[in-house]
C-alpha cells in the first residue's frame with residue numbers, strides 16, 4: 001500500500017513517512033518523524049525526480065512501476081545526492097538499466113563516489129532544458145543549498161518547481177499532503193528547525209537561489225521533504241527569504257547553563273523582567289535539557305538572544321561553549337545579545353561569553369550581568385539593566 005497522489009498534469013507524488021528514525025543525519029531529533037518525497041512525470045518521456053532513503057519503504061519501487069503503467073523509465077533526475085534521496089538509485093538502475101541519469105558535473109562526482117562509475121549519464125548545465133513532451137523542464141543550479149551539487153528543476157509548462165531540500169521540513173505528513181490541507185502552524189516550527197540546522201549556514205547561497213528564482217512563475221513547489229505547496233508557494237518563499245536574511249521576530253530566547261540553579265535563577269529573573277517590559281514572545285531553555293537543534297531554531301526565530309553560563313574550569317559551561325561554537329560556525333547574524341552568569345572564584349563563563357560576543361559581532365545591548373555566588377536580593381541591578389535594554393531595543 002503506497003500513499004500515492006497525482007499532483008499535477010501527468011505528475012505523480014509519493015512520500016515515505018519515516019516515524020521510526022530517532023535522529024536525522026544521526027544528530028537531529030525527529031519527534032514528529034520526517035518524510036522523503038519523490039515525484040514521477042509520465043509524459044511522452046517519463047522522468048523520476050529523486051528517490052528515497054534506501055530501505056525506508058519496500059513498496060517504493062512498486063510505486064515507480066505502477067506510476068509508469070508499463071512505460072519505460074527514461075530519466076532519473078537527481079537534484080541532491082544526499083543518501084536520504086539517492087538511496088534507491090542503485091535499485092532503480094537495476095530495474096531500469098536503460099534509464100538515463102540527469103545531473104550536473106558535481107552530481108556525477110558524488111554519484112561515482114557512492115555508486116561507482118555509471119553509463120547513461122546526461123550532464124546538464126545551468127539553464128539547460130529537457131522536453132518530456134507536454135512538460136518542458138529547465139534546470140536551475142542552486143549550489144550550496146545545502147550541498148555543492150544541489151539544483152532545482154522548473155517545469156515551464158505548469159510552473160512546478162522541484163526544489164530539492166529547499167522548502168523542506170522535518171515532520172512526517174500527518175494526512176495532508178498539500179499546504180491547503182494542513183494547519184501549517186504545526187509544521188512551521190519543524191520547517192524552521194530544518195532550515196536553521198541543515199540549511200541555515202548557507203543562507204547567503206539561499207539568498208542567491210531566491211534571487212535567481214524571482215522571475216520564475218512558480219505555481220507549485222515540490223520539495224523532497226514535507227508539504228507540497230500548491231496554493232500559497234509565496235508563503236514558503238517568503239519564510240525562506242526571511243530566515244536566510246536573518247530577520248528575527250520581536251522576541252527573546254534566554255538560554256542558560258547551570259549546575260546548581262544559581263544561573264537558572266538569573267535566567268528566570270531576566271526573562272520575567274523582559275516580559276514585564278512588554279515583550280510577549282519570551283522563551284527560556286536550559287542548555288543541558290533542550291537539544292541544540294531547538295536552541296538554534298529559537299535563535300533563528302527571535303531577534304533577541306540572552307545567554308547565561310556559570311563558570312566552569314575557567315571557561316563557560318561545555319554545552320554552552322558547544323552552542324556558541326555552532327553559532328559561530330553557522331554565521332548567524334543580526335541578533336541582539338545579552339550576557340549573564342555566576343561564579344565562585346575568578347569567573348570564566350561571562351568572560352568567555354563576552355569573547356564570543358566580540359567574535360560573532362552581534363550588538364550587545366547592555367554590560368553583562370555577573371554575580372558572585374547566589375543571586376540574592378540586592379544583586380539585581382545589572383539584570384534589570386540588561387532586561388530593560390533588550391526590551392527597549394525590541395520594542396523600539
Ligand SMILES: Cc1cc2nc3c(=O)[nH]c(=O)nc-3n(C[C@H](O)[C@H](O)[C@H](O)COP(=O)(O)O)c2cc1C
Nearest residue numbers: 258259260261262263310311313314344345346347
Ligand atoms: C566543576 C566546577 C568548576 C567550576 N569552575 C569555576 C571557575 O573556573 N571559576 C569560578 O569562578 N567558579 C567556578 N565554579 C563555581 C561555579 O561557577 C559557581 O558555583 C556558580 O555559581 C555555579 O552556578 P550554578 O548554580 O548556576 O551551577 C566551578 C564549579 C564547579 C562545580
